[in-house]
Amino acid sequence: MTRDASAHEKPHRRTDLLKIGLPVAALIIAALGCQALASPSPPMSPTASPSEARPMEPPGVIDEEDGVVPDGTTVFDTDVPAVTRLEPALLAALRRAATDAEDDGVQAFRVTSGWRSEDYQQQLLDEAVDRYGSEEEAAKWVATPETSAHVSADAVDIEGSDATAWLSRNGSAYGLCQTYANEPWHYELRFEAAAHGCPAMYDNPAQDPRTQR
Structure with a gap:
């Protein structure tokens, strides 16, 4: 194989890898999205920092x-x-x-x-x-x-x-x-x-x- 022929092969290999990699990445992103939908985070109080995240308190009840x-x-x-x-x-x-x-x-x-x-x-x-x-x-x-x-x-x-x-x-x-x-x-x-x-x-x-x- 000549140097010129070898030089023409490399772009084809990178293209093939991209063709394989893109579908795999799409599958990973979709799986992560489903996991996020299945396990929603509790709502945060408007004044809470991320470290204090907790469910909102219900309105006060007269008792x-x-x-x-x-x-x-x-x-x-x-x-x-x-x-x-x-x-x-x-x-x-x-x-x-x-x-x-x-x-x-x-x-x-x-x-x-x-x-x-x-x-x-x-x-x-x-x-x-x-x-x-x-x-x-x-x-x-x-x-x-x-x-x-x-x-x-x-x-x-x-x-x-x-x-x-x-x-x-x-x-x-x-x-x-x-x-x-x-x-x-x-x-x-x-x-x-x-x-x-x-x-x-x-x-x-x-x-x-x-x-x-």
């Missing part, structure tokens, strides 16, 4: 830690935040009154609402707007998180006509007063009530100067 009250809760419960996070003087007055009410045949005061977080109060307000059709009407039943006596831990809602009737007759002796005429279940502590009786009620929360701040 007992926000003041949701389990059925059957009484003023004597010691593990329900809606009760235990009430202002201590209010809780003590409720427990004294409930103990004396039991002597009159009234079962332990059942609580339907006590302390609430701001998030829980906002949820209740949003639901009231949907129910009553406007913020103005909703304000007659639910205060804002900034003005609610429940958020400040100064109010409790008592369930049962027997308990609320007993409190209507005797609550002032313990400083426990119904605050709003349209909410016979809503009680707050008024220290002066033992000596002077409970103050006049507002027709509804919207008339309370404290809710208009």
Whole structure:
């Protein structure tokens, strides 16, 4: 073979290798792509660095830690935040009154609402707007998180006509007063009530100067 013939053969060999190599590379790329589709990476938090990659947290849920009250809760419960996070003087007055009410045949005061977080109060307000059709009407039943006596831990809602009737007759002796005429279940502590009786009620929360701040 002459030098000229040998020189003409080399390009043909490189071309043959390329023809063989390209399909093999394509197969490898396709296999890697399938593997990536089969094992997707979890979504990252927008603020997470690659080293902190983790699944996104679900939205917050309103639960007992926000003041949701389990059925059957009484003023004597010691593990329900809606009760235990009430202002201590209010809780003590409720427990004294409930103990004396039991002597009159009234079962332990059942609580339907006590302390609430701001998030829980906002949820209740949003639901009231949907129910009553406007913020103005909703304000007659639910205060804002900034003005609610429940958020400040100064109010409790008592369930049962027997308990609320007993409190209507005797609550002032313990400083426990119904605050709003349209909410016979809503009680707050008024220290002066033992000596002077409970103050006049507002027709509804919207008339309370404290809710208009």
